[in-house]
Amino acid sequence: MSGHLVASYDAELKDLKQHVLTMGGLVEKMITDAIKALVDRDTELAEKIIAMDHEVNGHEVAIDEKCLELLALRQPTGRDLRFITLALKIVTDLERIGDKCANMAKRARQLNQEPPLKPYVDIPRMAHWVEQMIKEALDAFVRGDAELAIKVCKDDQMVDDLNQQVQRELYTYMLEDPATISRAMRLTYISKSLERIADHATNIAEMVIFMVKGKDIRHTLP
Amino acid sequence: MSGHLVASYDAELKDLKQHVLTMGGLVEKMITDAIKALVDRDTELAEKIIAMDHEVNGHEVAIDEKCLELLALRQPTGRDLRFITLALKIVTDLERIGDKCANMAKRARQLNQEPPLKPYVDIPRMAHWVEQMIKEALDAFVRGDAELAIKVCKDDQMVDDLNQQVQRELYTYMLEDPATISRAMRLTYISKSLERIADHATNIAEMVIFMVKGKDIRHTLP
Known part of the structure; x- marks a missing residue:
């Protein structure tokens, strides 16, 4: 007998969860750093994010493959099936x-070549909320926590409001000069990119609620 | 014995393909109509698209459920598994x-309440291309046609270029007045929404190439 151990199904699922969290951690860091590259006018950091x-793409491909393997070899049903398809x-x-x-970092790189327009207050605040939403949406996913997922859906409004405020302010700059x-x-x-990232977090959270409750509340939340 | 017939697996897969195409046809019509609502200043049509x-959301929920059912009951492997997870x-x-x-229709509704800025030439042309890309990406999906999917990925550049042109032109309007x-x-x-819809078509096409070739060329095309 070889020393090779066949991973148990549970261990494989745990591994899948961990991989999704690792990928999530990476994009959370990209959000923080993209805004840091903007606020600190750090073009070198912007380049790193673009790279x-x-x-991130490599993680997507690897997780997809892992999910297909689990579906083919373990033929899961019920909650596990929902979990894997949601992954x-x-x-x-x-x-x-x-x-x-990466696109925000490209804009930051362009902005760093021109004089600063204004001090950034709302955009870093938005980025903080958005990062938190992704973190909580993924926590809700791995823990199967519908309450936390509902919180994420509700927080989306806050980001939408901040984005509206930023848009209005920038509009007055354009009008005046x-x-x-x-x-x-x-x-x-x-600002719009951050708002759309929050939409992704909300989409994830809605799907988590679907996974946990077994029925679909997507497209019905206020 | 009852007269109830259990649908064959092949019939179920065919049904799934048809459902995805129906949903695709609906969003293609929404693109055309959103731009028609803009060009013809037809606010009533804009309202219809918003509704x-x-x-569309109902179709998503129904197709998701159908896919989960197929995965649980038919336990597909190989190409069928890739097809269903791709759906x-x-x-x-x-x-x-x-x-x-729906968001483009909301903007059209707002624009219809103000005097027209300019005749629309490039935006309808973009919409035409984008709609074609979605149609071809979905045809590539149901037929497993990697060549057609590669064409869609290449066409994305055309839409990006048109969007750049529209952005530049609008910028000159803003500068002058x-x-x-x-x-x-x-x-x-x-214009950006159309460009992003083309990105969705490209994403679908890249996944189709993955499904057909069995290996991942996502994120590697020029």
């Missing part, structure tokens, strides 16, 4: 968040 | 496209 997108969907959201972070338009448009883009 | 989003991912993209169409900023921003949003 990290590749790493398949969640990694797509995480990969798209990675894309958006056309020389600010190009920079204000880039900041608008960053 | 259709609900219907699960594709409906998420289609649902998000529906969201974006601040009174146009609010309308130009809304049009910018619509």
Whole structure:
């Protein structure tokens, strides 16, 4: 007999959970760093985030493969089946968040070549909330915690409100001085990207509620 | 014996394909109509599209359930497994496209209340391409046609270029006359939404190539 151990099904599921959390941790860091690259005018950091997108893509491919393997070899049903199929969907959201972070970093890199438009207050605050939402959505996923997932769905409104506020403020800059338009448009883009990342977190949370409750409340929350 | 017939596995798979195509047809129509509502200044049509989003969401839920049922009861492997898990991912993209169409219709509704900024030339052209890309990505999915999927990935560049052109043109409007900023921003949003819908089509196409070739070329195409 060889010393080779066949991983138990439970261990494989645990491993899948851990891998999703690792990928989540990576995109959380990308959000923080993209905003840090903007606020600190750190173009080197922006470059690093743009390069990290590749790493996120690699995680997506690996997790997809792991899920297909589990479905084919373990033929799960019930809650495990919902968990694995949800992992398949969640990694797509995480990969798209990675894309958006890389794009925010590209805008930060452009903005760093021009004089600063204004001190950033609301955008870092938004980024903080958004990162928290992703963290909680993924925690809700691995723990099967529907209450926490519902909290994430509710927090989305806060990010939407902050984005509206940022958009309105940037609009007044553009109106008053056309020389600010190009920079204000880039900041608008960053603010909207954060708002869309929050939408991804909300999508994940809605799917978690579906997984836990076994019935679909997607598209019904206020 | 009752007259009840148990649907064959092949019939169930065919039914799943058809359902995805139906949902795809719906979002294709939403794209066309959202741009029609803008060009024809047809607010009533915009309202209809906003209401259709609900219907798209219903399809997503139903297809998800169908996929889970097939996975649990038929325990597919190999190519069928890839097909069903891909259907699960594709409906998420289609649902998000529906969201974006509803949002474009909301912007069209706002724009219809103000004087027209300019005749629309590039935006309808973009919409036409984007709709074609979705149609072809879904055809590639149901037929397992990797060549067609590769074409979709390549066409994405065309939409990106058109979006860049629209953005630049709108920027000149804003620079010349601040009174146009609010309308130009809304049009910018619509153009970017179309570009992002093309990204969804590209994502679907990349996943189809993965399904057909059995290996991952996602994130490696130019």
